[in-house]
Amino acid sequence: MTIPKIPVGIVDDKSQNRLLFTERLNFSEEIAVVMTAADGKDFLDQMKRMDFPQRPAVILMDVEMAEMDGIAAVQAGKILYPDVRFLMLTVFDDDDKIFEAIKAGADGYLLKNEKISTIIDCIVQLSESGSAPMSPRIARKTLDLLMKASIPKMEEGNKERHDYELSxxxxxxxxxxxxxxxxxxxxxxxxxxxxxxxxxxxxxxxxxxxxxxxxxxxxxxxxxxx
Amino acid sequence: MTIPKIPVGIVDDKSQNRLLFTERLNFSEEIAVVMTAADGKDFLDQMKRMDFPQRPAVILMDVEMAEMDGIAAVQAGKILYPDVRFLMLTVFDDDDKIFEAIKAGADGYLLKNEKISTIIDCIVQLSESGSAPMSPRIARKTLDLLMKASIPKMEEGNKERHDYELSxxxxxxxxxxxxxxxxxxxxxxxxxxxxxxxxxxxxxxxxxxxxxxxxxxxxxxxxxxx
DNA sequence: GGCGAAATAATACGTTTGGGTGATTTTATT
DNA sequence: AATAAAATCACCCAAACGTATTATTTCGCC
CATH class of the missing domain: 1.10.10.10 (Winged helix-like DNA-binding domain superfamily/Winged helix DNA-binding domain)
Structure with a gap:
């Protein structure tokens, strides 16, 4: 193989899911699943034991997990391995979870029922350009969240605040x-x-x-x- | 023609762009460009003059415009026509502009150099499911913004705020x-x-x-x- | 002195709203 | 099963509102 494949890790507490994703992702020319973990702790342990060149560049991280959930795992993982991209996978588009994950440093957020080809595209994009893939429903939620949010840095610069020229x-x-x-x-x-x-x-x-x-x-x- | 096409409006201050987009979008089976406007004011005027059934369901809105920019136009447009979806188009992924547009009520945010097929997909998706299409680079920015943002937590305390017991x-x-x-x-x-x-x-x-x-x-x- | 921009006001017309009253259907709750 | 509480809908009427058009007055300003 001339093209180096993207090393990918999968973290999910259901072994069935791990197998399914591994199988399907390995089917792609561009991806090689090099690690699977059953929860956040397991993931961090394995990462520690690998050295740099073998480490996955992109992690598919299930959000809902029993032991140490995806959010906590990303939070720790991002600090230890800043270059690793974390792509969250979830069944629900729950506001709080999304917000938490983003604050923790997730790089992308997809719904689990996304087509496998979409997920592959996202992984490739993420590893190549670092941009953030997002399911539209998730994007909608982030927009809603942002709309309700207040950005602290709005001191003076931005007072865009259109002038309607009322007398x-x-x-x-x-x-x-x-x-x-x-x-x-x-x-x-x-x-x-x-x-x-x-x-x-x-x-x-x-x-x-x-x-x-x-x-x-x-x-x-x-x-x-x- | 059995399938009703999605009525789309285009707002851009460069006539060349209007023509280009109109031509390309009309090429699609699912889309019919029913309005083009040169700026925000023009757009609002035209909307006012149309009645409901003819009105575009999705607006492609250029962000940078001379007269009344895309942000102001969305802000007004969203209030007057809440069911109309606004898809922002921009060349730059400028933080402030994105944030302003989102606060104004934009439903999606794409970079102008996106493939036309992608744009068409987004329009269809937007009109069908109301979900938010977003260029990955934009998504990245919104995530960054969200990470810095604080969601206003309305604790208790300050206000008497009695309960009117609305259902x-x-x-x-x-x-x-x-x-x-x-x-x-x-x-x-x-x-x-x-x-x-x-x-x-x-x-x-x-x-x-x-x-x-x-x-x-x-x-x-x-x-x-x- | 006159120009232009606000401010003031009237008239007219159709639409929306607010108020009241009453009735049926759903949805809990016991 | 009985009951209570929400939610649904209709009809009437008068007042308030939104839109348009036109016109007069006031005031700052060159």
Whole structure:
């Protein structure tokens, strides 16, 4: 063989799975399964006993395991062997698990029911470019998580926060709207005609590209232009 | 033609790109490009002028644009048309841009040099299952971002926050209301009658002691019972 | 003095919402 | 099996809202 195969390790507590994956992955030209382990401890033990050249470059790591689960294993493994790529395999797309695994340093995240050819592609990609393969459902979850997350480093640089160029009056009226006042109530409070408030709101909607109070509130609060 | 094609929109400020993508995507059996826009404003205007059945289900959105960039366009678009999927296209995998786009509500993120067949696959997947396609390099970035991120843990303490005892369904509907959906839109989304949504909202109002959407939003966000 | 941008206001029309009342069906819980 | 609590849906009515168009007034500013 001219092309050196990618050495791969498999960690799964069900021996049936280990066999299945080993068989199927070895079927590929580009991959050689060089290690199988039954849990996190087993995996770390074996890694310690191998020396560098034989060590797997990519680990398929089952997330749910009895003894020492995939997350803990990755956490330890990443520190000991930073160049080894960890590809998590899971049946569930559970938010917490995904987040934990990512924080632990997982390099990719696939659902177990993924086609074997996809998994092979991901392993190759991971070992060649270090990029992160991800099942779409997982990607969706990470996006959801990111959307809820707050990145600490957002000091000043990023205040992208679009300027919708609302006038003072418009801002005032928008604020009252967010406070739950109706046209009439705002009109009374500002000694204006209800029609005027309505007109202002219409202008505001145009500027914010929305079509209702609720939507305007959403945009306004999200961009803190109140 | 038996299979209904997926209506797709393209937003890019370079006319050359619009033409290129239109041509290539229309080549696919499953896709029909039904709209092209030169920037965010143009896109929103065109969307407003179309009614539901003709509207694109998936938008290919260029991130870097002169007039109103892809991020702002997604932010507004997602609120106005929550069911439309936005697939961001970019040449750079710039951290901040990615994060901004995700927070704005992008559904997927691809590099522009992706193969056209990949893009087509992603569009189909996105429209069928709503899952998130992502170029591996982008996925890598989101993982890096997530690793640095802190998920806001809402402990206890600071707020009195009394319990309004909303049912699960009520909470769900309240959440959608806060997201700017009308009765009708919520009804469609949950496969219920508009009257049912109205009834739920009425019950919610009673429980929160309010009389309008805006007020309900205020109470709900203040007590973060969403 | 006049130009332009906000602010003010009216009118008109169709749609959405809020309020009330009542009824049927599901889904727990005992 | 009996009951209670949610969830579902319908109908009516009036008020509030969203959109469009047009017009007058005010105010800063060159």
């Amino acid at each position: 003072d009056r418009e801002t005032e009226i928008l604020k009252l709207t967010i406070d739950g006042y109706s046209y009439r109530q705002i009109a009374e409070r500002l000694f204006l005609s209800g029609n005027t408030i309505k007109k202002h709101l219409a202008n505001i909607y145009h500027k914010l590209h929305v079509t209702s109070k609720a939507q305007a509130i959403k945009i306004a609060t999200r961009n803190r232009l109140i | 699960d369904r009520e909470t769900e509907i309240l959440k959608l209301t806060i997201d700017g959906y009308s009765y009708r839109q919520i009804a469609e989304r949950l496969f219920l009658s508009g009257n049912t949504i109205k009834k739920h909202l009425a019950n919610i109002y009673h429980k929160l002691h309010v009389t309008s959407k805006a007020q309900a939003i205020k109470i709900a966000t203040r007590n973060r019972l969403i």
